Amino acid sequence: MSDAARSAAPTFSTEAWSRNAPLYEAIRTLPFNDALADGTLSQERFQHYMVQDAHYLIAFGRALAIAAGKADDPDGLVQFAEAAKVAVVVERSLHTEFFTRFGIAPADFARTQMSPVCHHYSSFLIGTAHAEPYPVVLAALLPCFWIYAEIGRDILGRAVRPNPYDAWIDTYAGEDFHEAVRAVIATTNRAAAAASADERARMHHAYTRACQLEWMFWDSAWRLADWPV
Numbered sequence: 001m002s003d004a005a006r007s008a009a010p011t012f013s014t015e016a017w018s019r020n021a022p023l024y025e026a027i028r029t030l031p032f033n034d035a036l037a038d039g040t041l042s043q044e045r046f047q048h049y050m051v052q053d054a055h056y057l058i059a060f061g062r063a064l065a066i067a068a069g070k071a072d073d074p075d076g077l078v079q080f081a082e083a084a085k086v087a088v089v090v091e092r093s094l095h096t097e098f099f100t101r102f103g104i105a106p107a108d109f110a111r112t113q114m115s116p117v118c119h120h121y122s123s124f125l126i127g128t129a130h131a132e133p134y135p136v137v138l139a140a141l142l143p144c145f146w147i148y149a150e151i152g153r154d155i156l157g158r159a160v161r162p163n164p165y166d167a168w169i170d171t172y173a174g175e176d177f178h179e180a181v182r183a184v185i186a187t188t189n190r191a192a193a194a195a196s197a198d199e200r201a202r203m204h205h206a207y208t209r210a211c212q213l214e215w216m217f218w219d220s221a222w223r224l225a226d227w228p229v
């Protein structure tokens, strides 16, 4: 590829976003997110979501820590080690703020295992983080950041306020979070630019799988899904 062609080539993130636009739209219009925005989401459904998210955040933190260990430069190491810490900080804030406010007792959490979808998404992230090269690991992690940033802003734009879920909405619509997401997009694009064609194809595959699992995570909370046997 000539230098001119290379600089005109779309970034990984632009390509990934446009290829998965229908999937994003399917997430944006899920009944869970509509009900979150208009404040009618039942406490039971939000409780299911929060308990599963607490499990998910620890798995996500582990996957980020593995990504940190695979980083190809010190900036990436710091970026993902810091993000791993943030995932655990967010998980703790679920316990200290949200669980109390929305009526989840420590014993309720202790006896609730990962749902099938949470288990699948967590296993996918940790398995990918261990088995795949750095660019593919970043592609698997990116939808978690990017979709939440977009959904957070979308819900903020149409939210009926005051809303019982204001604190959740504000976390993901806030500028601090969006700045971190832009940095993850930039690092993923840099990693993609240095990746082989085969790795780049695997990046797209991992990105789409994570988007599907994001959809399934919200849908699972809406259905109050549990293990069938």
Ligand SMILES: Cc1ncc(C[n+]2csc(CCO)c2C)c(N)n1
Binding pocket: 053, 056, 057, 060, 082, 083, 084, 085, 086, 087, 090, 143, 144, 145, 148, 214, 217
């Ligand atoms: C299923 C699910 N997917 C994504 C997020 C969003 N999220 C979780 S941790 C983190 C950044 C931590 O460094 C982000 C963006 C979530 N909460 N739950």
